Amino acid sequence: MRIHHECIACAINQCQKIVEMSLTDENSRRDAMLFSLKRASELFSKDSIPAVVGGLLFLDLYEFIGNDDPFREYKRLSNEMAEGLVGHFENSDLKTALKLAIAGNVVDFSTGYNPEKLEEDIRRVLDESLLIDHSDELFEMLKRAGTLLYLVDNCGEIYFDRLFIEKLREEFPDLKIIVAGKAGPIINDATVEDLLEAGFGEIAEVISTGSRLPGTPLDYVSEEFLEVFRSADVVIAKGQANFETLSELNDSRIFFLLKAKCPAIAREIGVPLGSLLCLNLYLR
Amino acid sequence: MRIHHECIACAINQCQKIVEMSLTDENSRRDAMLFSLKRASELFSKDSIPAVVGGLLFLDLYEFIGNDDPFREYKRLSNEMAEGLVGHFENSDLKTALKLAIAGNVVDFSTGYNPEKLEEDIRRVLDESLLIDHSDELFEMLKRAGTLLYLVDNCGEIYFDRLFIEKLREEFPDLKIIVAGKAGPIINDATVEDLLEAGFGEIAEVISTGSRLPGTPLDYVSEEFLEVFRSADVVIAKGQANFETLSELNDSRIFFLLKAKCPAIAREIGVPLGSLLCLNLYLR
Numbered sequence: 146m147r148i149h150h151e152c153i154a155c156a157i158n159q160c161q162k163i164v165e166m167s168l169t170d171e172n173s174r175r176d177a178m179l180f181s182l183k184r185a186s187e188l189f190s191k192d193s194i195p196a197v198v199g200g201l202l203f204l205d206l207y208e209f210i211g212n213d214d215p216f217r218e219y220k221r222l223s224n225e226m227a228e229g230l231v232g233h234f235e236n237s238d239l240k241t242a243l244k245l246a247i248a249g250n251v252v253d254f255s256t257g258y259n260p261e262k263l264e265e266d267i268r269r270v271l272d273e274s275l276l277i278d279h280s281d282e283l284f285e286m287l288k289r290a291g292t293l294l295y296l297v298d299n300c301g302e303i304y305f306d307r308l309f310i311e312k313l314r315e316e317f318p319d320l321k322i323i324v325a326g327k328a329g330p331i332i333n334d335a336t337v338e339d340l341l342e343a344g345f346g347e348i349a350e351v352i353s354t355g356s357r358l359p360g361t362p363l364d365y366v367s368e369e370f371l372e373v374f375r376s377a378d379v380v381i382a383k384g385q386a387n388f389e390t391l392s393e394l395n396d397s398r399i400f401f402l403l404k405a406k407c408p409a410i411a412r413e414i415g416v417p418l419g420s421l422l423c424l425n426l427y428l429r
Numbered sequence: 430m431r432i433h434h435e436c437i438a439c440a441i442n443q444c445q446k447i448v449e450m451s452l453t454d455e456n457s458r459r460d461a462m463l464f465s466l467k468r469a470s471e472l473f474s475k476d477s478i479p480a481v482v483g484g485l486l487f488l489d490l491y492e493f494i495g496n497d498d499p500f501r502e503y504k505r506l507s508n509e510m511a512e513g514l515v516g517h518f519e520n521s522d523l524k525t526a527l528k529l530a531i532a533g534n535v536v537d538f539s540t541g542y543n544p545e546k547l548e549e550d551i552r553r554v555l556d557e558s559l560l561i562d563h564s565d566e567l568f569e570m571l572k573r574a575g576t577l578l579y580l581v582d583n584c585g586e587i588y589f590d591r592l593f594i595e596k597l598r599e600e601f602p603d604l605k606i607i608v609a610g611k612a613g614p615i616i617n618d619a620t621v622e623d624l625l626e627a628g629f630g631e632i633a634e635v636i637s638t639g640s641r642l643p644g645t646p647l648d649y650v651s652e653e654f655l656e657v658f659r660s661a662d663v664v665i666a667k668g669q670a671n672f673e674t675l676s677e678l679n680d681s682r683i684f685f686l687l688k689a690k691c692p693a694i695a696r697e698i699g700v701p702l703g704s705l706l707c708l709n710l711y712l713r
Contacts, residue, residue: 148459149455149458149459150445150448150449150455150458150459150461150462151445151462152462153441153445153462153463153465153466154438154441154442154444154445154462157437157438157441157466158438158442160438161434161435161437161438164434165434171433171434171696172475174433174434175432175433175434175475176475177434178434178435178436178437178438179437179473179474179475181437182437182441182466182469182470182473183470185466185470186466186467186469186470186471187470189463189466190463191456191459191460191463412455
């Protein structure tokens with residue numbers, strides 16, 4: 146997916162949030178925003194993938210402001226809240242666990258989410274139905290699959306991914322499950338370290354994409370990751386950034402699990418804003 | 430006043446609103462936002478006056494998208510609503526008319542206002558008191574003044590300015606009142622044409638600042654306007670853009686009438702967000 150018109154203001158607004166979380170001095174904040182504006186104008190072009198140019202912009206801003214992980218506390222709080230909540234759903238069936246993994250995707254700073262409302266929203270999302278639902282096809286493919294590559298998105302959300310993966314293991318005991326996190330902190334994305342802290346080491350193989358960029362931009366990931374990606378039988382890709390970076394592959398193995406939280410994503414997929422999706426573009 | 434950190438995202442967000450009002454094709458919108466980003470990065474520096482660089486940016490964007498007045502319909506609606514409402518307040522005293530002129534300043538697109546809520550907000554603002562109130566000093570100065578220069582801000586609001594000016598004429602019958610509008614359309618600012626349509630020609634002398642830029646940037650106004658500005662005994666400057674462009678003069682003749690609608694202005698003046706002000710910086 147290439148940028149839509151909203152991606153530009155959205156990126157600059159996210160820079161402002163990063164700057165406000167990291168700096169208190171007004172002159173420093175102003176200089177950091179002027180830097181963000183200049184870097185954004187250099188990075189963004191009509192062929193840009195939003196998660197890629199946004200990620201490159203944020204990493205440069207992190208360096209400029211001297212803060213390598215502005216979302217540390219936000220992520221800690223998201224994880225804490227999600228971990229406390231996920232226990233209430235342990236008896237869910239496989240399909241409900243899949244919906245919970247999508248519901249967990251509402252925990253996303255980048256569209257202005259407040260972590261305190263997590264519980265309320267998770268329960269509301271569970272009552273909704275998926276607007277596009279290729280989950281039957283997903284489960285059918287997993288019956289015959291040897292390896293599943295699971296691409297996580299944000300902190301907090303990963304606790305619902307863990308529950309879904311536990312249910313997948315019960316349903317498909319012979320399936321090898323590999324979970325990929327980011328190589329280092331970027332906005333509120335889950336890193337390899339976050340995955341290991343959340344106990345993914347006990348239920349799956351945990352690997353790094355080899356990149357700190359949001360999503361799974363194949364031009365930036367490591368050679369090791371690319372090999373795993375190429376050899377997986379099925380790929381579950383969580384959240385908007387994974388959609389943005391993988392949507393053009395037209396790859397029948399990829400199932401996108403996400404809520405269309407911004408107008409650009411909703412327009413790109415052709416669904417109403419806020420739609421819940423378990424989407425295989427090849428099956429559409 | 431020079432830019433604060435919020436001015437950058439605010440300008441880009443306003444560009445997005447302009448683009449969405451003017452264009453429907455998604456590729457054209459995206460290109461216009463990329464243009465805005467590039468021009469903003471060229472225009473904004475730490476010494477920029479927000480109304481000046483914002484205005485220059487918007488005018489370049491108008492040219493890029495081929496729309497010289499994207500706010501035409503918004504302004505028409507604002508004027509229509511304000512004209513309908515102002516009649517309810519004709520028996521106000523001078524001080525109430527001054528407050529109404531500030532209340533009229535809530536009608537401002539640039540901070541996301543919806544014109545339908547105008548009436549409700551005007552009545553709420555009238556119940557508030559001015560956080561800084563130099564109106565006694567203003568009226569005292571007007572007793573001894575020969576000429577008042579009145580710098581208007583937005584459409585809609587100008588109908589409340591007209592009521593205030595009528596009350597000023599009753600109170601100070603010998604005062605010469607000159608009202609200045611913009612030379613051409615810029616966001617929802619009132620132009621000379623808007624002022625004449627609203628009947629200002631019958632109650633005052635109407636002149637142009639000689640510039641389309643918001644506020645009264647003395648480096649961009651006409652020589653004719655500068656002469657009027659220099660020779661006026663008292664200046665009433667409405668709204669945020671007039672504050673931004675005139676605040677550094679430290680000119681004892683200028684009274685700023687505004688609501689501090691954005692964090693940058695509130696921080697600059699050192700008042701809570703939303704404060705109503707009749708402010709002479711020299712008297713503070």
